[in-house]
Amino acid sequence: MKTTKFCMILLLSYCFSLSGNTAFAAGQLKAGTAKVNLTPAEPKKPVHDPLYARSLILDVDGNRVAFVSMDVISYVNDKLSETLKKKYNLQEIFYCASHTHSGVEPRDFPQWFEDRVTESIDLASKDMFDARISAGFRSFPQICFNRLVVRDDGWAREIWTYDDHYLSINTERRPFGPVDPAVGIIKVEDTGGNTRVLVMNYACHTDAVWANHKVSADWAGVATRLTEDAYDKKINCLFINGGAGNIAPMFKDPGRKGPDDPRETDYNLIERMGKLLSIEAVKLAKSLRYDPEEIPSVKVKTDSLAFTGRFEKDKHYSVRFATLYLNSKIAIATFPGEPFIKFQLDWKDDLKEEATPFFFGYVSNGGWWPTYVPDIKSAALGGFGADQGPTFLEVGAGEAIMNRQLENYYILNGRMRSKPGPTN
Numbered sequence: 001m002k003t004t005k006f007c008m009i010l011l012l013s014y015c016f017s018l019s020g021n022t023a024f025a026a027g028q029l030k031a032g033t034a035k036v037n038l039t040p041a042e043p044k045k046p047v048h049d050p051l052y053a054r055s056l057i058l059d060v061d062g063n064r065v066a067f068v069s070m071d072v073i074s075y076v077n078d079k080l081s082e083t084l085k086k087k088y089n090l091q092e093i094f095y096c097a098s099h100t101h102s103g104v105e106p107r108d109f110p111q112w113f114e115d116r117v118t119e120s121i122d123l124a125s126k127d128m129f130d131a132r133i134s135a136g137f138r139s140f141p142q143i144c145f146n147r148l149v150v151r152d153d154g155w156a157r158e159i160w161t162y163d164d165h166y167l168s169i170n171t172e173r174r175p176f177g178p179v180d181p182a183v184g185i186i187k188v189e190d191t192g193g194n195t196r197v198l199v200m201n202y203a204c205h206t207d208a209v210w211a212n213h214k215v216s217a218d219w220a221g222v223a224t225r226l227t228e229d230a231y232d233k234k235i236n237c238l239f240i241n242g243g244a245g246n247i248a249p250m251f252k253d254p255g256r257k258g259p260d261d262p263r264e265t266d267y268n269l270i271e272r273m274g275k276l277l278s279i280e281a282v283k284l285a286k287s288l289r290y291d292p293e294e295i296p297s298v299k300v301k302t303d304s305l306a307f308t309g310r311f312e313k314d315k316h317y318s319v320r321f322a323t324l325y326l327n328s329k330i331a332i333a334t335f336p337g338e339p340f341i342k343f344q345l346d347w348k349d350d351l352k353e354e355a356t357p358f359f360f361g362y363v364s365n366g367g368w369w370p371t372y373v374p375d376i377k378s379a380a381l382g383g384f385g386a387d388q389g390p391t392f393l394e395v396g397a398g399e400a401i402m403n404r405q406l407e408n409y410y411i412l413n414g415r416m417r418s419k420p421g422p423t424n
Contacts, residue, residue, distance in 0.1 A: 027061035029296035029327075031131035031188050033197045033236045034123035036116050038071055039215060040109045045259065048214040048267065049221055051103055054238045055120035056188065056197050057088075058326070059128065063298040065324065066093045066124070067199070068117055069238035071217040072103045076336075076364045080114050088125050092300055092322060094334060096240045097362040101207040102216035130191045134291070135330045135356045137182040138284035143276055144204040145176040146341065147248040148383040156383040159248060173250045179203070180242065180344055183277060184358050185284045186330065193290075195235050198227060200281050201358050203242025203344055204249055208273055211255025212265040219249060222274025223281065230282045237281075241362045243335070243344030245372050245385050249273055291329075299325040301408045304367060305400055310379075310392040317393060320367030321401055323408035331355040333405040334363040337370035338385065340378050343402050350406060355413075373398040 038051040051071035058065055066088070075095040084093050095117070106113040148156040149166060159176070162168040170176070184201035206218045217224075224237040251269040302322045309315035324332040333347050344359035351357035370393055372385040379386050379395050410416040 027296055029131045029133065029298075030059045030128045031197065032057040032124035032126070032128040033188075034120045034127070035236045036120045036123070038113070038116050040104060040112050043104050043215050044108065046214045048102075048212065048216045051100075051215065051217050051221070052224075053116050053120045054224075054236045055124045056199065056236070056238055057090075057121070057124045057128065058298050060296045060298045062089065063300075064088075064090050065298060065300055066090050066121055067096055067238060067240070068093065068120055069096045069240055070098065070117075071100050071221055072097050072106055073099055073101060074362065074364070074369060075106055075113070076369050077114065077117075078366050080117065081366055084118065084121055088121055092302060092365050093121070094322070094360070095364045096238070096360060098217065098220040098239050099206045099241050099244065099338075099362050100216065100218040100220060101210040102212055102214065102218055104215060129196065131188050131196070132191060132290045132296075133186060133188050133327060133330070134288040135184070135186045135358070136284060136288050137184045137356075138280050139182040140276075140280045142175045142179060142181050143250050143273055144179050144247050145170060145174065145250060146179055146246055147176070147205075148246050148378065148381070148386060149176050150381060156378070156381040156386060158384045169252050169254060170248070170250070178341060178345065179247055180341060180348070183280050183284065185281055185288065186358070187285050187288045189290060195231060195285065198235060198237045198281065198285050200224065200227065200237055200239045200277075201242055201360065202239075202277060203244045203341055203359070203361065204247045205244050206241065208249045208251050208270045209253045209265050209267060212253065213256055213259040214265070216267075216270070219251070219270040219273040219277070222270050223277040226275055226278035227281050230278070240360050242359050243339045243341040243361050245338035245340045245361070245374065246378065247341050294327045294329060297325070297327055299412045301412055302365065303404055303408060305397075305404060307393045307397045307400075310394050312391075315391070317368050317370065319370050319393070319397070319401065320365060321405065322365050323405050323412060325409065325412040328413065329356055330358065331409050332358045332360055333402070334360045334365060335373070335401065336362075336364050336367070337373050338362065339373045339398060340375050340385070342375040342378070343398055347402060347405065351409065355409075373401075375399065
């Protein structure tokens with residue numbers, strides 16, 4: 001009897017020990033955020049509206065990642081990344097370009113951009129708070145369209161190529177597809193329930209005023225500004241684009257012929273589109289609720305794949321990407337360059353029953369920037385970004401990247417066994 005009692009005490013002690021270790025391992029989610037002006041003091045063209053860099057750091061027990069959302073067309077800086085990772089104990093840092101076509105070129109102001117990105121991370125790291133997250137999506141009437149339209153001869157043409165059936169740049173605002181009509185939000189609150197950060201994820205080219213010859217964050221800048229205004233400027237709203245390689249805004253200015261063209265750019269277009277997106281984002285954000293049963297965690301798996309060129313078979317490229325898994329609920333696939341929308345739609349469809357899946361396009365966490373990455377069908381149908389334009393990876397590269405993303409997701413959530421599983 002004494003032996004049995006002693007064994008029970010020992011077993012209970014062991015269980016309490018495991019419980020304590022589990023709680024410690026889960027840890028507390030901490031977050032930090034900052035917003036800095038990214039507009040150079042003397043840009044090469046007039047400024048219509050400012051550019052910003054907004055940062056978000058997420059940390060659970062030292063597993064720490066950072067996102068920097070930037071009003072630029074693209075940003076890659078491996079040397080800076082390594083410096084920041086060492087200084088701020090980051091596993092990864094992700095530069096998330098809004099892809100505005102009206103920004104400034106980082107290569108024209110390299111030190112300015114490095115200093116601003118560093119400042120955004122530094123400020124965020126100095127103001128970390130106990131946090132909790134929630135996430136979701138909200139579909140709404142289409143404000144973007146697929147800019148590669150299959151014509152009578154069976155080939156796709158860009159929407160700026162007109163014919164008897166289609167007007168240039170879709171001035172009729174016809175809802176060509178496929179598109180993703182949903183905006184996604186990751187909401188970061190403090191433990192008092194106060195919203196501190198919103199990550200807005202929407203797939204569309206940020207080029208409503210693409211040839212305005214002025215500095216502008218375009219409609220994404222309006223959407224983030226209005227969303228921050230809705231919270232009395234007490235939050236930072238990071239915009240992160242999606243699979244927008246073949247997606248264009250419904251609201252599009254035809255462009256000016258040059259900086260001396262007297263025709264004024266219609267900036268009401270970016271105000272309208274940004275407002276529509278912000279309205280839906282705020283509605284969604286205010287409906288999201290934190291699940292107290294979720295165990296805080298930050299898991300990230302980086303990867304890379306090697307490809308040859310599609311048309312230049314002697315060219316070799318290495319593309320780096322990452323899969324993130326937050327709170328065993330939010331699954332994020334990052335993709336550099338300009339991926340087509342099919343990859344986003346497939347990722348969300350594959351995981352919709354078991355996670356809240358986000359697709360972050362135009363994101364660099366190191367390595368080569370691959371410009372456009374079409375899906376196989378789009379590569380066959382052709383058009384700008386599909387088989388015309390800058391350097392192309394071999395056909396099927398995007399599918400290979402997303403297959404690896406899916407595999408890495410199942411590794412992160414513990415479902416991908418390293419040896420055969422039970423049979424009964």
